[in-house]
Amino acid sequence: xxxxxxxxxxxxxxxxxxxxxxxxxxxxxxxxxxxxxxxxxxxxxxxxxxxxxxxxxxxxxxxxxxxxxxxxxxxxxxxxxxxxxxxxxxxxxxxxxxxxxxxxxxxxxxxxxxxxxxxxxxxxxxxxxxxxxxxxxxxxxxxxxxxxxxxxxxxxxxxxxxxxxxxxxxxxxxxxxxxxxxxxxxxxxxxxxxxxxxxxxxxxxxxxxxxxxxxxxxxxxxxxxxxxxxxxxxxxxxxxxxxxxxxxxxxxxxxxxxxxxxxxxxxxxxxxxxxxxxxxxxxxxxxxxxxxxxxxxxxxxxxxxxxxxxxxxxxxxxxxxxxxxxxxxxxxxxxxxxxxxxxxxxxxxxxxxxxxxxxxxxxxxxxxxxxxxxxxxxxxxxxxxxxxxxxxxxxxxxxxxxxxxxxxxxxxxxxxxxxxxxxxxxxxxxxxxxxxxxxxxxxxxxxxxxxxxxxxxxxxxxxxxxxxxx
Numbered sequence: 001x002x003x004x005x006x007x008x009x010x011x012x013x014x015x016x017x018x019x020x021x022x023x024x025x026x027x028x029x030x031x032x033x034x035x036x037x038x039x040x041x042x043x044x045x046x047x048x049x050x051x052x053x054x055x056x057x058x059x060x061x062x063x064x065x066x067x068x069x070x071x072x073x074x075x076x077x078x079x080x081x082x083x084x085x086x087x088x089x090x091x092x093x094x095x096x097x098x099x100x101x102x103x104x105x106x107x108x109x110x111x112x113x114x115x116x117x118x119x120x121x122x123x124x125x126x127x128x129x130x131x132x133x134x135x136x137x138x139x140x141x142x143x144x145x146x147x148x149x150x151x152x153x154x155x156x157x158x159x160x161x162x163x164x165x166x167x168x169x170x171x172x173x174x175x176x177x178x179x180x181x182x183x184x185x186x187x188x189x190x191x192x193x194x195x196x197x198x199x200x201x202x203x204x205x206x207x208x209x210x211x212x213x214x215x216x217x218x219x220x221x222x223x224x225x226x227x228x229x230x231x232x233x234x235x236x237x238x239x240x241x242x243x244x245x246x247x248x249x250x251x252x253x254x255x256x257x258x259x260x261x262x263x264x265x266x267x268x269x270x271x272x273x274x275x276x277x278x279x280x281x282x283x284x285x286x287x288x289x290x291x292x293x294x295x296x297x298x299x300x301x302x303x304x305x306x307x308x309x310x311x312x313x314x315x316x317x318x319x320x321x322x323x324x325x326x327x328x329x330x331x332x333x334x335x336x337x338x339x340x341x342x343x344x345x346x347x348x349x350x351x352x353x354x355x356x357x358x359x360x361x362x363x364x365x366x367x368x369x370x371x372x373x374x375x376x377x378x379x380x381x382x383x384x385x386x387x388x389x390x391x392x393x394x395x396x397x398x399x400x401x402x403x404x405x406x407x408x409x410x411x412x413x414x415x416x417x418x419x420x421x422x423x424x425x426x427x428x429x430x431x432x433x434x435x436x437x438x439x440x441x442x443x444x445x446x447x448x449x450x451x452x453x454x455x456x457x458x459x460x461x462x463x464x465x466x467x468x469x470x
Contacts (some may be wrong), residue, residue: 005120006030006169010040010100023109051119052079056090064097071098072251078119088254095159095300114270121185137177138321139314143306155181160298163276165305168355171276174305179232182274187231192224195240202245204261212260225258225269239284248296273298308350315345322361335371343462344375347455434468
């Protein structure tokens with residue numbers, strides 16, 4: 001590391017300051033020390049630092065104050081918190097305040113060196129303009145712009161991130177982007193589906209095992225934590241972890257060490273934890289199926305991935321990129337989506353989100369003739385609009401024409417009545433009734449009608465044509 005790199009050490013204990021100065025000096029770093037927040041502020045006012053290490057409790061305030069100030073005034077300077085051993089609450093507080101990471105007292109020199117290297121690498125990547133967000137997460141909708149901005153912020157930290165979103169929204173892609181933009185980009189990214197590991201093998205899979213520790217253990221085997229050492233461990237479907245494994249996972253995260261099955265000693269691991277689920281973890285903690293302390297530890301930063309129906313404006317760009325990739329794999333020119341195909345996609349709710357979109361486009365690419373994909377080539381399910389609530393009785397003075405009578409509910413019909421084409425016909429009748437009512441209420445202004453229905457103007461035009469509404 002270059003000798004021009006500098007670190008500010010803020011701690012009221014002389015021995016800690018001396019240890020950090022000695023350790024960082026051996027790494028070729030220049031150091032300044034401050035026994036108080038006031039001194040730290042003076043030093044920060046006089047120069048720029050590549051990293052700041054601060055104690056939590058200072059004589060004239062809290063290290064959290066310094067984290068907040070540095071994040072505001074010097075956003076390019078990572079801050080790491082020094083906390084008392086076992087003080088998980090303080091560590092979580094620091095991460096939520098914007099700390100890059102934390103190290104516990106007594107300071108482990110090996111852990112400290114790893115933290116410093118990652119923090120300085122992060123600053124170097126930022127100065128070189130590394131940013132993979134544009135190419136990895138497509139879309140110009142407000143939801144996607146917000147998501148990319150949030151990812152850029154959380155990537156600068158080592159805090160655990162809990163990613164929530166419906167199935168198929170791209171939670172693993174979000175996790176990979178956080179990893180790629182962070183200080184651990186050169187390290188491994190290890191994804192694991194927590195719901196796919198048999199319960200009896202979980203401990204061995206996560207922590208590894210020693211030869212002979214159980215029947216079938218013919219050799220030493222490293223676990224997922226060891227495989228992710230220096231990088232990121234992505235726990236997909238984390239809500240599926242059984243309670244006994246949740247306890248062991250919590251300890252591994254807090255202590256930054258694991259004990260392989262059959263081993264007599266613990267092994268230190270340097271891993272950032274990212275997790276994801278389509279379930280409501282907060283609700284699961286309330287009913288006791290997910291440990292509150294583990295939820296508190298992995299949900300330091302929460303990140304929501306929007307469903308596709310909340311960003312339908314991104315569909316043309318997203319679809320074009322998917323078709324380009326699929327066509328390239330098939331070694332053929334990429335077709336375009338016709339206007340009616342785009343309108344049909346924008347009118348569809350996409351319960352399977354981006355994954356479903358990819359499947360639809362892959363099928364359309366295989367079946368379509370020529371270089372243009374039309375709505376009929378997509379073979380979308382016909383139930384694309386949620387069932388509206390029954391119309392209320394018109395208020396006094398309201399024209400009777402605004403009252404719409406819905407068709408019979410198939411839940412009240414016999415199996416024979418709902419068989420065959422009855423259900424698709426019923427759904428079309430619901431759509432037709434809802435659109436006609438919205439048109440009347442908005443004086444046949446199609447722009448306002450589309451807005452009232454929660455669909456785009458182009459999607460409304462497509463449905464008017466499809467349903468034969470003049």
